[in-house]
Amino acid sequence: MKRIVLGVSAGIAAYKSVLLLRLLREAGHHVDVIPTGNVENFVGNATWEALSGNPVTSSVFDAVENVNHVRLGQMADLVMVVPATADLLAKAASGLADDLLTGTLLATRAPIVMAPAMHTEMWQHPATVANVKTLRDRSVRIIExxxxxxxxxDSGPGRLPDPEEIFASVQDLLSEPILAGQKVLITAGGTREPLDPVRFLGNRSSGRQGVALAEAARAAGAEVTLIATHLEVPAPHGVSLVEASSALDLREAVFTHAPGKNVVIMNAAVADFRPATIENSKIKKRDETSAPVIELVRNPDILAELVQARSTTENLPGFIVGFAAETGDEMGTVLGYGRAKLERKGCEMLVVNEVGATLTFGQETNNIQVLFADGTDAVSAAGSKLEVARVVIEQISHATKGHAAQK
Structure with a gap:
């Protein structure tokens, strides 16, 4: 049984939330309903109370002794807002908390799911588009x-999906966590290799996929440590955050935090090379034609080192996942390079994705192939980076169970 907060904002689609509430209760979950102040114009509190079996209020001044605007969020395993109006999305994106529901959204560290419903013009308005992006960047799951x-x-996009569809879309959050009791280390972002005090060599990684993996692993019940290298998106709530900058910093952080973990996911985009020397002052243009010659040296192969270290070091993770950001060329395909990398690195699983100026790095979506060292058939996934992350975490769960059984 999960403890769920069902927020209902004031739209005519609120009647569908009544049916969703029934589905949640029939599945055996405890549900606290929090309507916003005007929902009673569509569905009265008597209906919510009768179907949930719990008292219902929208005011922070009811049951003050329980400090409900904090307590409900702290106790929740999942917070859903169905429907989420344009007004509610704007308040949530801005961090406003002027009623019990918005206060709960700020207080909770549980996964948040929102199902927007409004007229097409409101859904497509630049303000709503920006608010939805902000919420997604904060790991809020938005049901289109x-x-x-x-x-x-009128007709168009903006209609609330049927309750059965919404219920089905959160089954991964309602089922028993597939990584419960597991300790997972994830690297995310792109390393920066300093040239001088103001310049560096870097890459296009935003850290979105690594952050999504951390969110998906946490939702799956894992204890997550995230090593972040220059993220462009916020780290998810509920994870232990470690910051690193260069490849050498990342290597030190990985070998510091990997012992005792069950799984390591090496998602960070690590620079293959770094400047041989770092200038103490900004490199100057000495004349109008000359340019400095910058010597590069190879960075350590952190993934390969970690795999190799297991033969001589106790307590290192038994399951290591690598990522291969590849581009095809006249010598081979993206998948071909991925298979060669899996064999070369010696890790248990490799996630391959094609990258480019407009592919993967910095984008909202991803398209991957998951390869397995034990010969299991490859698994494909495409969609938002959070959707892709859930597939990766699911495959890790399946593979680690088989890995443990073989030992």
């Missing part, structure tokens, strides 16, 4: 509205 008949005669 359906397209169809709206309140009036």
């Amino acid at each position: 509205p359906a397209s169809g008949r709206l309140t009036g005669k």
